[in-house]
Amino acid sequence: MADELVIGTIVGVEEHLGARAPSLLLTVDLGTYGTHETVLSTGGYEAQELKGTQILCRRDDDGAAVVVAHSHGKGLVLLRPDQATEPGTVVS
Structure with missing residues (x-):
């Protein structure tokens, strides 16, 4: 399986305590x-505001999911x- 883009729904959000920078565990x-x-x-x-939101994710060969985002000013x-x-749903 190659990397692919899929739609995901955020079903849980919590602060990622102990992280180096402010972040959320989704x-x-x-x-x-x-x-x-x-x-x-x-x-x-x-x-x-994120719980229940649908987002684009990248699935890698190991099945791990990474949120797709763009850095803006x-x-x-x-x-x-x-x-x-x-x-x-796979996005093509």
Whole structure:
């Protein structure tokens, strides 16, 4: 399996205590690919605003999920679908 982009739904968010920089520990539902934990630099996002949000994730060969975001002058910008999408949907 090659790396692929999939839609995930954030189902859990908590502060990542002990991290070097302010960050959040996200639990992301990737549908048939399962639930994965990943770390996100806060980048101006509050934990409560992220729960339930759909985001774009990159799955690597080991099945690990990484949140796809863009660094902007005003902070981190998450890439998200415009409409509700089934978790695990592959983006081509």
